[in-house]
Amino acid sequence: MSSARNLTAALRRARVPRPRLALRPIQFTPLTARTFSASTRNADSREIKFTSDAYPNLKRNPNFGEISADDVAHFKELLGSQSAVIDGVTTDATDDIEPFNSDWMRKYRGHTRLVLKPGNAQEVSKVLKYCNERKLAVVPQGGNTGLVGGSVPVFDEIVINTSRMNQIRSFDPASGVLVADAGVILEVADQYLAEHDHLFPLDLGAKGSCHIGGNVSTNAGGLRLLRYGSLHGSVLGLEAVLPDGTIMDALSTLRKNNTGYDLKQLFIGSEGTIGLVTAVSILCPPRPKAVNVAYFGLESFDHVQKAFLAAKGQLSEILSAFELMDGRSQSLVRESTGNKYPLEGEYPFYCLVETSGSNAEHDMAKLESFLESVMGDGIVADGVLAQDETQFQALWRWREGITESLSHLGGTYKYDVSIPLSDLYLLVEDCKARLTEMGFVGDDDSFPVRAVVGYGHMGDSNLHLNVSVRQYNKEVEKAIEPWVYEWIQKRKGSISAEHGLGVAKREFIGYSQNETMVKLMKQLKSVYDPNGIMNPYKYI
Amino acid sequence: MSSARNLTAALRRARVPRPRLALRPIQFTPLTARTFSASTRNADSREIKFTSDAYPNLKRNPNFGEISADDVAHFKELLGSQSAVIDGVTTDATDDIEPFNSDWMRKYRGHTRLVLKPGNAQEVSKVLKYCNERKLAVVPQGGNTGLVGGSVPVFDEIVINTSRMNQIRSFDPASGVLVADAGVILEVADQYLAEHDHLFPLDLGAKGSCHIGGNVSTNAGGLRLLRYGSLHGSVLGLEAVLPDGTIMDALSTLRKNNTGYDLKQLFIGSEGTIGLVTAVSILCPPRPKAVNVAYFGLESFDHVQKAFLAAKGQLSEILSAFELMDGRSQSLVRESTGNKYPLEGEYPFYCLVETSGSNAEHDMAKLESFLESVMGDGIVADGVLAQDETQFQALWRWREGITESLSHLGGTYKYDVSIPLSDLYLLVEDCKARLTEMGFVGDDDSFPVRAVVGYGHMGDSNLHLNVSVRQYNKEVEKAIEPWVYEWIQKRKGSISAEHGLGVAKREFIGYSQNETMVKLMKQLKSVYDPNGIMNPYKYI
Numbered sequence A, B: 001m002s003s004a005r006n007l008t009a010a011l012r013r014a015r016v017p018r019p020r021l022a023l024r025p026i027q028f029t030p031l032t033a034r035t036f037s038a039s040t041r042n043a044d045s046r047e048i049k050f051t052s053d054a055y056p057n058l059k060r061n062p063n064f065g066e067i068s069a070d071d072v073a074h075f076k077e078l079l080g081s082q083s084a085v086i087d088g089v090t091t092d093a094t095d096d097i098e099p100f101n102s103d104w105m106r107k108y109r110g111h112t113r114l115v116l117k118p119g120n121a122q123e124v125s126k127v128l129k130y131c132n133e134r135k136l137a138v139v140p141q142g143g144n145t146g147l148v149g150g151s152v153p154v155f156d157e158i159v160i161n162t163s164r165m166n167q168i169r170s171f172d173p174a175s176g177v178l179v180a181d182a183g184v185i186l187e188v189a190d191q192y193l194a195e196h197d198h199l200f201p202l203d204l205g206a207k208g209s210c211h212i213g214g215n216v217s218t219n220a221g222g223l224r225l226l227r228y229g230s231l232h233g234s235v236l237g238l239e240a241v242l243p244d245g246t247i248m249d250a251l252s253t254l255r256k257n258n259t260g261y262d263l264k265q266l267f268i269g270s271e272g273t274i275g276l277v278t279a280v281s282i283l284c285p286p287r288p289k290a291v292n293v294a295y296f297g298l299e300s301f302d303h304v305q306k307a308f309l310a311a312k313g314q315l316s317e318i319l320s321a322f323e324l325m326d327g328r329s330q331s332l333v334r335e336s337t338g339n340k341y342p343l344e345g346e347y348p349f350y351c352l353v354e355t356s357g358s359n360a361e362h363d364m365a366k367l368e369s370f371l372e373s374v375m376g377d378g379i380v381a382d383g384v385l386a387q388d389e390t391q392f393q394a395l396w397r398w399r400e401g402i403t404e405s406l407s408h409l410g411g412t413y414k415y416d417v418s419i420p421l422s423d424l425y426l427l428v429e430d431c432k433a434r435l436t437e438m439g440f441v442g443d444d445d446s447f448p449v450r451a452v453v454g455y456g457h458m459g460d461s462n463l464h465l466n467v468s469v470r471q472y473n474k475e476v477e478k479a480i481e482p483w484v485y486e487w488i489q490k491r492k493g494s495i496s497a498e499h500g501l502g503v504a505k506r507e508f509i510g511y512s513q514n515e516t517m518v519k520l521m522k523q524l525k526s527v528y529d530p531n532g533i534m535n536p537y538k539y540i
Helices: A009-013 A038-042 A069-079 A094-101 A121-134 A186-195 A212-217 A301-314 A327-337 A360-376 A389-407 A426-437 A474-480 A483-490 A506-511 A515-528 B009-013 B038-042 B069-079 B094-101 B121-134 B186-195 B212-217 B301-314 B327-337 B360-376 B389-400 B402-407 B426-437 B474-480 B483-490 B506-511 B515-528
Strands: A085-087 A114-116 A138-141 A158-161 A168-172 A177-181 A235-241 A247-250 A276-283 A290-298 A319-326 A349-357 A382-385 A411-418 A449-457 A462-469 B085-087 B114-116 B138-141 B158-161 B168-172 B177-181 B235-241 B247-250 B276-283 B290-298 B319-326 B349-357 B382-385 B411-418 B449-457 B462-469
Touching: A069 A085, A069 A114, A069 A121, A085 A094, A094 A114, A094 A158, A121 A138, A121 A158, A121 A235, A121 A247, A121 A276, A168 A186, A177 A186, A186 A212, A212 A276, A247 B515, A290 A301, A290 A360, A290 A389, A301 A319, A301 A349, A301 A360, A319 A327, A319 A389, A327 A349, A327 A389, A327 A449, A349 A360, A349 A389, A360 A382, A360 B360, A389 A449, A389 A462, A411 A474, A411 A483, A426 A449, A426 A462, A426 A474, A426 A483, A462 A474, A474 A483, A483 A506, A506 A515, A515 B247, A515 B515, B069 B085, B069 B114, B069 B121, B085 B094, B094 B114, B094 B158, B121 B138, B121 B158, B121 B235, B121 B247, B121 B276, B168 B186, B177 B186, B186 B212, B212 B276, B290 B301, B290 B360, B290 B389, B301 B319, B301 B349, B301 B360, B319 B327, B319 B389, B327 B349, B327 B389, B327 B402, B327 B449, B349 B360, B349 B389, B360 B382, B389 B402, B402 B449, B402 B462, B411 B474, B411 B483, B426 B449, B426 B462, B426 B474, B426 B483, B462 B474, B474 B483, B483 B506, B506 B515
Parallel strands: A114 A158, A138 A158, B114 B158, B138 B158
Antiparallel strands: A085 A114, A168 A177, A177 A276, A235 A247, A235 A276, A290 A349, A290 A382, A319 A349, A319 A449, A411 A462, A449 A462, B085 B114, B168 B177, B177 B276, B235 B247, B235 B276, B290 B349, B290 B382, B319 B349, B319 B449, B411 B462, B449 B462
């Protein structure tokens, strides 16, 4: 960033003290996805504690059948292909199966001995029908990039992995509607769309690994929900298989279709507990012709709020991301990457503001005027604007790199919460004060907690509170939970804004949903999955 | 429009033959809503045919209770207020009750003798619990502006009208979230938001009468879905009362909340068949600072498609409406209003293009460049751009006035369909050819069909096919149905894009939903409403 050009006339008029902002639009290319490094992915997962040990209150449901050699033979015949069945029942396939048993955060680990990879909805239907009759429990699994242990087994549930359903079925440039199999990787879908000047209306760190079926099943939010909205609005149709083998073909490509209950909505965000999504039809916006990203240093959270309101008002229809990072999150990225800060000084808060539009000149004029106002008014203390693709990627890494930087340090207690904007960062401050008072926080190895970090999607009022620990520690966990959930409940927030419930949050649902809602959810689960075989021990 | 200024330099370069386009941004104010004229509203509704006669296959469900004087006394005590009960059971209140029995199109008419107007969710709960126990059927009713007979009774169902639940509960300008009672009129909500520089993310002709609870219950689409998306994306929370009296408080104001099944989605578009929506929480965008509207004449539907793709590509994030009107629809408006056409010549197709943005100068530059390209390339034959509020309103009336112009002519068979864009207008041509061949279409009164008209929301691939008849005629109806539904089914379209099912479309659902989906919908209905008391004889 040291090559930043000098101030524009507009900024000069605003008498900004340090002339670091330079304005030049750059061409848009997608972010480089967070790659799950080999060290994380291939590490011996047997070191990870079993979920059944970490959650001793979870007991295997005695109504579920035990997988027999006959079952395995049946599945092998049914799916035909050699690569479609990983059999740890009649053979020793532990090493092949372990990656499907555990999650990338090394926090959840199941005991499955069977992984199935059906190739289409018909095969999924046959598998589920058989499992339902035999009462064999299953876990639908996409790219296995979830954060709440929702996509790995707890006991011996059969993993049904979607990776062999990976075809793009159609794309219509006139309407922008993409139809694709559930197992298509998000980045692959987006690259395909890029060739047709369109954009997948969802972007998130795990895009290089996650499957779009998993995105839909978890109602993923990500970096640009602010601009492109929720999947409940953009998903036009779904194909899903119900536990009894019924194939639900609701794969409409129509933007409007008011003919009956919109049942597909139930499968968006239900984490594979009432059915397995096998294909998705989704409305994709035209790819923006110009994208800009700015990175700010700010003196307080009050300044961050003011900057956000100014961005919303002034950047309006071209604002595509407004991300918050606290000072500690950025020092962690610096420590783990060794990179120099984008700004000269250090600040308690940083923001990343992205614009996406159809006219580079207009976008730059709006951005310039916005920068003039927030810097002129002293809302933003210092800032830098990416001037080329490399700088664009580099700035985004200061936001995107936080998760990985934390993962290098040991364990992380992750809380993904939604709180009214004015109180958003107060949670981090209160949590840090509490853990400090309790003697848990410190710089040397005698303290369990290394850092209390806050960052997230300011534009969606969505905070990621991360407590970085030297190792997972029950005392620390007890100090945070249920305190954190009570704190959120008091403010009518959500204990899981975008990560979902999985194993991690299921018992805390009552902090964000009232008894009536939980009762209605359980009723729905029993209607669709009376035997409870779909992703058990999770969700509600 | 005669004061239109001369061409901009850009347009001059494009050598447009007739210099009618003048470019000046105007301030945005909401459209004047379609007012339901007194003549339509207060006409003697006893002339309208009873729905039970028009649909002789509908029989009153013998399991339903008959309303007694005791029931009426119970409701009077329960609701307290004199104005909350219109009692045609123990008194002769026919005249007071008739407006709740019939729809504004004068097409549907029920036999109710009781109208209840509860004041809040608790009162709705008590009413529904009692009705459910007594098996008294009910019809939820908002502004009664629907087009498919969904909001009026068929037999003696009790009307539960939401007009007394009409308070705006809260608005947060930082997040843009509005919480309001179901009975707030759409235009009232939008005017309230205008005072806070925000916009209701839905706009439609009936805004002066329709209730936002009804909008949500019918998943209304309207004029700007293209820009602000579906209610499935913008509605953040709902309060609804289930048939057994359970109050479902899912009135979240959070943009993200992944804690369990998103049950509120089921109430969006379910036409009051599983519960009655009593309040809505909705995400509202900042009000645009500049709005422009242009009106084009085009030589063919192929030109219309090209103009739409050009608008999507070039106007991109500021495009807020792209409406299609055929030549016949515009001549009907001219005949009924006596107004002079906005353009000098006559064309087979017209489009209305609206932009909404945050910067008048930028929007105008984009619009100018768009106009230069579509007029320079000969896609648009002639056009005019509104230069002030009066002209803005006047141009919109050529689109908004079609429904009312048709209503002056006699009856209208209305089809609200979604079809892939390339075939959108073919339906009108095929329908007209069919009815002409069958000898139904002609200028003098011996022909039952006066006109076959097509218009609609091009941006959503949503066509309104209207067959204007001198009076409702079973022969004509039989010539159109089920032919029109088969035509749509072949193209995988929707037989009801935004109007819903109601009485009008219920028996045709199979043309847009497969058997599995219909079975799953019926299962859901029986879960929520086992006695079937909610809005019976309609929907599925």
